[in-house]
Amino acid sequence: xxxxxxxxxxxxxxxxxxxxxxxxxxxxxxxxxxxxxxxxxxxxxxxxxxxxxxxxxxxxxxxxxxxxxxxxxxxxxxxxxxxxxxxxxxxxxxxxxxxxxxxxxxxxxxxxxxxxxxxxxxxxxxxxxxxxxxxxxxxxxxxxxxxxxxxxxxxxxxxxxxxxxxxxxxxxxxxxxxxxxxxxxxxxxxxxxxxxxxxxxxxxxxxxxxxxxxxx
Numbered sequence: 001x002x003x004x005x006x007x008x009x010x011x012x013x014x015x016x017x018x019x020x021x022x023x024x025x026x027x028x029x030x031x032x033x034x035x036x037x038x039x040x041x042x043x044x045x046x047x048x049x050x051x052x053x054x055x056x057x058x059x060x061x062x063x064x065x066x067x068x069x070x071x072x073x074x075x076x077x078x079x080x081x082x083x084x085x086x087x088x089x090x091x092x093x094x095x096x097x098x099x100x101x102x103x104x105x106x107x108x109x110x111x112x113x114x115x116x117x118x119x120x121x122x123x124x125x126x127x128x129x130x131x132x133x134x135x136x137x138x139x140x141x142x143x144x145x146x147x148x149x150x151x152x153x154x155x156x157x158x159x160x161x162x163x164x165x166x167x168x169x170x171x172x173x174x175x176x177x178x179x180x181x182x183x184x185x186x187x188x189x190x191x192x193x194x195x196x197x198x199x200x201x202x203x204x205x206x207x208x209x210x211x212x213x214x215x216x
Contacts, residue, residue, distance in 0.1 A: 081160045089158050089166060089189065092196045097154065105141045109134050113190060113197040122207025130210060150176040164191040 092111070099107040116132040132140070153173040160166045166189040174181040188200035 079160055079162045081158075081163070085160065085163060086158060089160075089168070089196060090156060092189075093154070093156055093168070093170075096198075097152070100145055100152075101149065103145045103149070105138050105145060108141055109138050111195075111197055112137060113192060113199040116198075117188075117200040118206075118210070119200065119202045120206040120210065121204050122211060126207065128207035128210050130214065148176070150174045158189075165189070166196075 096108065096111060099111075112134070114132070114134050114137070116137055117129065118132055119127065119129045122128050130136075151174075153175070155171045157169045157171075158166050159168070168187045168189055170185050170187070172183050172185075174183060183203070185201065185203035187198045188202070189196050190199045191197070
């Protein structure tokens with residue numbers, strides 16, 4: 001990202017003897033400071049200084065005729081989705097739930113963004129992550145949506161990073177006959193071609209099975 005690139009060039013200036021305020025004179029010499037170390041600078045203050053330097057570099061690039069996008073990860077206000085944003089995302093999940101209920105695995109794959117990142121943990125508490133292509137996803141889902149299918153009641157909590165990226169936490173109640181179980185999982189959602197797709201699935205408790213299936 002542009003901000004990271006600028007921060008790297010600024011850090012290079014510090015190590016070459018220029019002060020953190022951009023002075024071009026030689027590095028100071030003399031006795032080293034003794035006594036208690038200075039407290040670490042607050043992360044917000046550091047981010048503010050980086051943004052100020054970023055703004056300066058941006059103006060310099062514009063003056064030099066460098067074409068830059070107006071997009072930035074740092075905004076003046078937190079993105080707040082409106083009712084239509086939330087409804088559209090939840091409608092996507094309602095349609096996906098209907099595909100899963102029918103066992104339409106190919107239809108489920110049609111609304112994924114591959115490669116799909118799958119993250120879980122094993123019984124030893126170690127992270128297990130895999131990259132799935134469409135064929136791997138279809139194989140796994142065919143096993144998961146087999147008969148008899150339980151009844152799923154899903155409660156979803158979307159968190160929007162902006163209008164095109166979101167993280168959705170799902171709490172599911174799984175009912176099979178008289179047995180009632182619970183599970184929680186996360187989908188990372190991204191838009192492509194103006195349509196929502198899921199690009200990552202995160203859920204605890206699958207690591208041992210994934211290791212066994214992959215031979216790892």
